[in-house]
Amino acid sequence: MLDSLLREKHCDFIGILGNPMVISSLLNLLRDRENEVDDIKLVAGVLVDCKTNDSNAEFDIPIYEQVEEMLKSHPEITMLFELSGDLSRVKLLREILPAHISLVELPAARFFLKLQATDRLWIACKVDLMQTQALFKNVVDQLPEDILIVGSNGMIVDCNKHFSNLIGEDTRNIRGNNPLKYYKFLANVCPIKDGIIDVKSMAKGKLEELMFSEEDSEGKLNFYRIYIYPISDEQRGEVVQLVVMRRNITERTLMEQRVRQSERMATVGELAAYVAHEIRNPLVAMGGFAKVLMNNTSIDQDGHKKIGIIFEESKRLETLLKEVLSFVRSHEGEITAFNLNDEAESAVNLMALECKEKGIELELDLDSQNPAGQGGAEQVKQCLINLIMNAMEAMDEGGVIRVATGVTKDKVWLKVSDNGPGIPAAKRDLVFDPFYSTKINGNGLGLPMVKKIMEEFGGEIEMVSREGEGTTVSLILPPPLTVA
Known part of the structure; x- marks a missing residue:
């Protein structure tokens, strides 16, 4: 019966012999390690150097006065810890213990207890390390x-x-x-x-x-x-x-670029004011005198030709000056709600003939939701025309220009895409700088002007370009304010 009980339990049942402090320590140790040493059970004890009735209440296991009494009450015991260190008692126990009960003497028990204490410290360190690693991993992952x-x-x-x-x-x-x-x-x-x-x-x-x-x-x-x-x-x-x-650092870099560009804009404004004051009046006078001289019959043909050059160049410079002044002035005007599809269609109709003459196909892709934007309709249309003209000038051998409208989250947009040569990566950061131009006769105010107008309306401009594939410029505007 005892053999079948042991086989069924698959664990060691321990009896202990010692003073109250020793029994209490071992009980606490096994209680702390209950999940890890569930194959070891402390089932009973025998007090030495102490009366049983004085200390029995301290323990949650049965306490006996004699070893024989404990073994008779607990036949399942397979291991006895003798922790008093009394050699005569050890000798007696060796004589009376059944063969299936192992006797663990004080030196071996001390080693066991120290091993358990070291193991407990190792586990505590391991848990602490795992917690630190988990914290570090969590921080790094965030x-x-x-x-x-x-x-x-x-x-x-x-x-x-x-x-x-x-x-x-x-x-x-x-x-x-x-x-x-x-x-x-x-x-x-x-x-x-x-x-x-x-x-x-x-x-x-x-x-x-x-x-x-x-x-x-x-x-x-x-x-x-x-x-x-x-x-x-x-x-x-x-x-x-x-x-x-x-x-x-894309967002920060773009913000720094916007700050630098704003500083350049301020410089351009100061320069434009100076140019308007110092150059415009003499320029108008030069153009006027040149026009008068062109009507003078006493001047020979060669002289008329040279005067004509002066007149045309003065007109070109005056046009440039007007564009510079227009660039510096505010374009806010009246901010109203307008239909993006209407302005896109109007811009395409204005540019369709010129595109056709250059062998360029001009496509229109309007959003079915009829997106409405907030800003100046005429200025936005002029921005679209400017972008279409830029795309045309980039495609010497024809191609396709596509004008589209749409809605994205809390924004509305117009896009002008082309399948031209694209813009090299090294030059993309420069295209919005005033006076930067890749065109022979360009003045570099086209895209900066568009950018300035969009920002005045609370919008923005984005450009995506792949060299050899084409360019897409997006005009992004806020939708009309919702009236409660």
């Missing part, structure tokens, strides 16, 4: 930067959640890959050996920092700042890991 950790073999050891989401791969699949697969620019700043980053040859403690830009899948230019931190093993005296962090 960062909006892309973070890679590269091991001493030049392969990816780990990455944060932001990077894996960006790549669209599980972190487990990213580990072990060559970081150059994702970040080719690392080859320009890190030592490379056989197509792999030579981590160990990196300079200890030297932080590498760089900026670069690249196009996304939609052709938009994004700006990034890269930080490369070498992690050193002081004992080995070499770099063992790299932490690579990529931060998207």
